[in-house]
Amino acid sequence: MKDQNCIFCKIANGEIPSRTIYEDEQFRIFLDLAPASKGHALIVPKEHYANLFVLPDELAADAMRLAKRQAADMKEKLCCDGFQLVQNNGESAGQTVFHFHLHLIPRYRNDGQTIAWEPGNLSAEELDAVKAQILS
Ligand code: 5GP
Ligand code: ZN
Numbered sequence: 001m002k003d004q005n006c007i008f009c010k011i012a013n014g015e016i017p018s019r020t021i022y023e024d025e026q027f028r029i030f031l032d033l034a035p036a037s038k039g040h041a042l043i044v045p046k047e048h049y050a051n052l053f054v055l056p057d058e059l060a061a062d063a064m065r066l067a068k069r070q071a072a073d074m075k076e077k078l079c080c081d082g083f084q085l086v087q088n089n090g091e092s093a094g095q096t097v098f099h100f101h102l103h104l105i106p107r108y109r110n111d112g113q114t115i116a117w118e119p120g121n122l123s124a125e126e127l128d129a130v131k132a133q134i135l136s
Helices: 007-012 057-078 124-135
Strands: 020-023 027-031 041-045 082-086 102-107
Touching: 007 027, 007 041, 020 057, 027 057, 041 057, 057 082, 057 102
Parallel strands: none
Antiparallel strands: 020 027, 027 041, 041 102, 082 102
């Protein structure tokens, strides 16, 4: 299923041009227009799924398999030092395009990027309470 108003549906299905670095029946991988680093790319399924929660299991597995393969290839070609996979779900998590995508972000020593979080500081009791909530 496609969403007529979705930019990633249009890019993934070739209606809008992109700097495509890989394509198969299920996915397109193209360069991010506002890259966090040299080579920052997005794995995008051709079908419209808003986020991880509605993505079929098989497609999720295929996306991760593809990410592994593509990251290895890009690491060799771009000679990056590290590699981040980032995947945002929901506005509060930084999602701005509501069509599932997986960021492939090559990292370079001293690239000046910060794709990170402030480490928190929870007591043992608080950590236990979180664990209990998740297991409830
Ligand atoms: P999100 O914040 O939803 O995880 O990531 C959306 C990403 O899509 C951003 O990194 C943004 O730069 C990228 N992006 C948004 N619109 C376009 C577009 O039209 N073309 C390309 N290539 N990237 C886009
Ligand atoms: Zn879409």
